[in-house]
Amino acid sequence: MAQCPVEILIFSGKRKSGKDYVTDIIKERLSGVCSVLRLSGPLKAQYAQDHNLDLSRLLDATEYKEKYRADMIAWGESKRSADPGYFCRIICTGPGSEKPIWIISDARRRTDVEYYQTEYPGQVKTVRVEADESVRRDRGWVFTSGVDDAESECDLDETNFDLVITNNGDSELLENALTDLIEDIRSKLAV
Numbered sequence: 165m166a167q168c169p170v171e172i173l174i175f176s177g178k179r180k181s182g183k184d185y186v187t188d189i190i191k192e193r194l195s196g197v198c199s200v201l202r203l204s205g206p207l208k209a210q211y212a213q214d215h216n217l218d219l220s221r222l223l224d225a226t227e228y229k230e231k232y233r234a235d236m237i238a239w240g241e242s243k244r245s246a247d248p249g250y251f252c253r254i255i256c257t258g259p260g261s262e263k264p265i266w267i268i269s270d271a272r273r274r275t276d277v278e279y280y281q282t283e284y285p286g287q288v289k290t291v292r293v294e295a296d297e298s299v300r301r302d303r304g305w306v307f308t309s310g311v312d313d314a315e316s317e318c319d320l321d322e323t324n325f326d327l328v329i330t331n332n333g334d335s336e337l338l339e340n341a342l343t344d345l346i347e348d349i350r351s352k353l354a355v
């Protein structure tokens with residue numbers, strides 16, 4: 165059962181900037197009061213339900229999934245264009261939404277951010293994880309045409325974020341940024 169969150173941290177960043185790495189640390193330190201919610205999560209579940217498919221087979225790395233991949237992506241896009249808040253809304257009542265702090269770890273579009281800013285005014289903090297291209301490359305990133313230049317990767321490029329976390333491998337710098345952020349979250353929980 166969902167409750168009204170105290171704060172929603174909306175994370176975004178380029179591929180291999182370290183979004184999962186950073187959000188995992190925050191979740192661990194705020195254990196018990198924080199959930200990581202993924203916008204990509206309900207897509208497969210909803211697609212399977214609407215199309216009467218086997219979700220477990222859709223989630224594993226089989227040909228079954230490959231058979232539906234293109235159609236599933238197109239279905240996701242059509243849902244979003246008809247209703248930009250479609251997936252945003254689903255995760256607000258899904259598993260983890262009972263926790264007071266939500267981390268949305270895979271925001272990709274301005275409409276994702278706008279949805280939460282409209283529905284939860286004053287409770288949203290946008291956080292950008294940044295890493296230099298050379299660092300991202302060292303982590304396995306390879307520029308892929310059609311992916312890295314697609315709207316899903318670039319739509320938030322010009323956004324002004326409430327907080328930018330630099331994740332270039334300087335652990336002290338990262339630690340300081342995380343400590344400040346976590347202190348700020350704890351102070352909101354204490355009110």
Ligand SMILES: Nc1ncnc2c1ncn2[C@@H]1O[C@H](COP(=O)(O)OP(=O)(O)OP(=O)(O)O)[C@@H](O)[C@H]1O
Pocket residue numbers: 177178179180181182183184185186303331332333334338
């Ligand atoms: N500060 C760091 N110190 C050590 N390793 C890191 C750091 N940040 C990220 N990594 C490592 O870099 C790799 C990519 O990080 P991560 O998966 O968090 O990126 P991402 O932004 O979530 O990527 P994608 O968008 O492709 O899912 C992982 O193996 C992760 O452990």
